[in-house]
Amino acid sequence: MGHALDYDDVHSDVRGHPSSVILPVLFALASGREISGKRFLDSYIIGVEVMARLGQAVGTASYLKGWHNTSLLGGVSATFAGARLLRFTAAETQNAVGIAVSQAGGLRVQFGTEMKPLHAGLAAQQAVQSLEWTQQDFHGTKTALDSIIGFLHVYGGKEANEAVYSALAEDWGKFWRIAAPGLWFKRNPFCSAAAHGADAALELAQLHLDAASIKKIDIIFPPNGDAALIHTRPKTGEQGRFSIEYVVALALLGQPFTLGNFGSTAVSVEAEKLMGKMSRSYDAEHKPTAQAIPKGRFTIVRITLADGSIHSREVSVPKGSPQAPLTDAELESKWRESAPDQHIAEQILEAIRGMENVRLEELAELL
Amino acid sequence: MGHALDYDDVHSDVRGHPSSVILPVLFALASGREISGKRFLDSYIIGVEVMARLGQAVGTASYLKGWHNTSLLGGVSATFAGARLLRFTAAETQNAVGIAVSQAGGLRVQFGTEMKPLHAGLAAQQAVQSLEWTQQDFHGTKTALDSIIGFLHVYGGKEANEAVYSALAEDWGKFWRIAAPGLWFKRNPFCSAAAHGADAALELAQLHLDAASIKKIDIIFPPNGDAALIHTRPKTGEQGRFSIEYVVALALLGQPFTLGNFGSTAVSVEAEKLMGKMSRSYDAEHKPTAQAIPKGRFTIVRITLADGSIHSREVSVPKGSPQAPLTDAELESKWRESAPDQHIAEQILEAIRGMENVRLEELAELL
Structure with a gap:
């Protein structure tokens, strides 16, 4: 929905909108499961981290060529996030990511049409499918990301290269890209x-x-x-x-x-x-x-x-970007303006403020 | 299923398998509709024609880079075939193709896994979705194929160029690519x-x-x-x-x-x-x-x-290729060997022999 209104968050390493794909996947997976707010946030942070790193790895030329990074990188990254939430083993994660790679796509030529925001929805659906098919013991290749005919090489722009690909997981955990450079929350509903x-x-x-x-x-x-x-x-x-x-x-x-x-x-x-x-x-x-x-x-x-x-x-530093962030009060007022029901809107705000301790089912029920 | 067994047909202009995507789409659309065998065949021929022409337009370098042409070209081509079957207007066809382009993908790195044949199934699903969403008045761009950030440019290999793209519809109907160079029916269940x-x-x-x-x-x-x-x-x-x-x-x-x-x-x-x-x-x-x-x-x-x-x-000319085709008897015996029920297998053969006059529902019920 955020993506449909062009009101979503942005990450400059991604050149796209992480939460529009990752959050729906995590909410879908959390539904009917006992997931704590803390575990949910942990998976979300991993998803954003992977998406930012993939964005840097495929490079600018990939975006310029015509890819819509939100869907292209989003499906694969949300699969990583979902695998984290579901506590997949490394082998299961590898398999799910492989399946997600086979469904990646979406072109920028759709910007300004109804199809564009659906890209984010389709990518989220693909991530959920990739995880579920893995749970059902359905198998793809293990080398979908880094094979010479895999994701990074096929979708990567011309400035990307082996050094970039092999640095993909370097300094893991040294800092988290959700905080540095950080997410950018749009002030206005456009690109x-x-x-x-x-x-x-x-x-x-x-x-x-x-x-x-x-x-x-x-x-x-x-x-x-x-x-x-x-x-x-x-x-x-x-x-x-x-x-x-x-x-x-x-x-x-x-x-x-x-x-x-x-x-x-x-x-x-x-x-x-x-x-x-x-x-x-x-x-x-x-x-x-x-x-x-x-x-x-x-x-x-x-x-x-x-x-x-x-x-x-x-x-050079627009209002809303990480260097000139919206205040909590501004974010809350943006939320209230978009919400159809003000009473529920306040309850959701309350739940999000206590996210680390909330049970996801409570929040999901409100949403 | 043909694609899962690697027993499917091949078109050398496609570097992939037209029928594995186009036929399931046409059968799905024909279900519950009054479609004659002749109209079905007409749409099938258009689908193969488009897929062969798209294959030539994106060129060899695209395949070598890592794309799986069966799914990459198949979804878009099956959308054309389906639009023909449903008697879409040019504008409706354009819209459906645009939506299909946004879902195109599939990488060769999956060859030899369970995921590979699913590519064909996903492409068929995407085609059906693109047609149905168009019928529900859902809109994408009109320039998805030929924009500078559209399908041909993004997926096209480096040897493809404007001249190739603009020749895409040249000499339409002069000969049909389903007959020349023609489909190749595999003798054996491998690539x-x-x-x-x-x-x-x-x-x-x-x-x-x-x-x-x-x-x-x-x-x-x-x-x-x-x-x-x-x-x-x-x-x-x-x-x-x-x-x-x-x-x-x-x-x-x-x-x-x-x-x-x-x-x-x-x-x-x-x-x-x-x-x-x-x-x-x-x-x-x-x-x-x-x-x-x-x-x-x-x-x-x-x-x-x-x-x-x-x-x-x-x-250079393997048995089964258009220059050394299997005889009807050989094709029929291949069919009988793969069919689980010999009685139904014979009925289906009978229906296919009279395809031009059969009602699709009869055939679909047997399949």
């Missing part, structure tokens, strides 16, 4: 690659510029910094979740980033007009701050007015 | 890439050489001609389906190519001993006959005896 530009545009919106006076808007990224933003002239709010132009237009027009503005209705005439003045460009030389997330990422929104004056803002 | 070597070994078996007198056996392919044969020293008959060494050993030891010899039991000590004398090599210069299938393929089995004498056989 996190647009978060930098959104914050820049919100700053510019403070200037209350008249849309009619705007001559052009340049949006500048590092090369490939906009790979996820596949729609330059979206027709609907749904496509707009993957369009920096639509996000910037909403901000400058004073329109809020509500779920309604990212639904299946057509984009407004005003937004369309403003988007017509925008163009993207790339600057390989520009260096953002060392804190930039993902590393090296920035977005500059530069408005040129009819009178020749220029207003420009750059953002 | 068709071993069929050439099997025939060569069967010829050599006629010499009744004593296994103890054999010093070494060289098995020579064109480069990558053995890509599907991923097991050089199989431990079980199941792995042996993807091992030229095991197939050659059985032939030379006078062991029949029965389903039992390709099951989950361990390979015999004699076979293991003989396989220890074998090695593969590649000859890029050697040119087989123009009739070779796949184009340029050959396998030479060369036995060197302890006394220094050499016995060698080369096969």
